[in-house]
Amino acid sequence: MTRFVVILEKGKRNWSAYCPDLPVIATGRTRDSTLRRMAAAIRFHLDGLAEDGRKAPKPRSDAEVLVFA
DSSP states (O other): OOOOEEEEHHHHHHEEOOOTSSSSSEEEHHHHHHHHHHHHHHHHHHHHHHHOOOOOOOOOOOOOOOOOO
């Protein structure tokens, strides 16, 4: 199982997401809809690579949440 980091950003009226390791973005009205669209976009990209006989890139990014008081 391969794990890709997805960054979510809240805008004034929507959410957006991108993956540092893939040329994939998605937007949606809610966080959940944006994540669903992002998952579909990543799957579409990976399936396209496979159809072209190319391997998916290995994830290079990692993420951690830091909390400050």
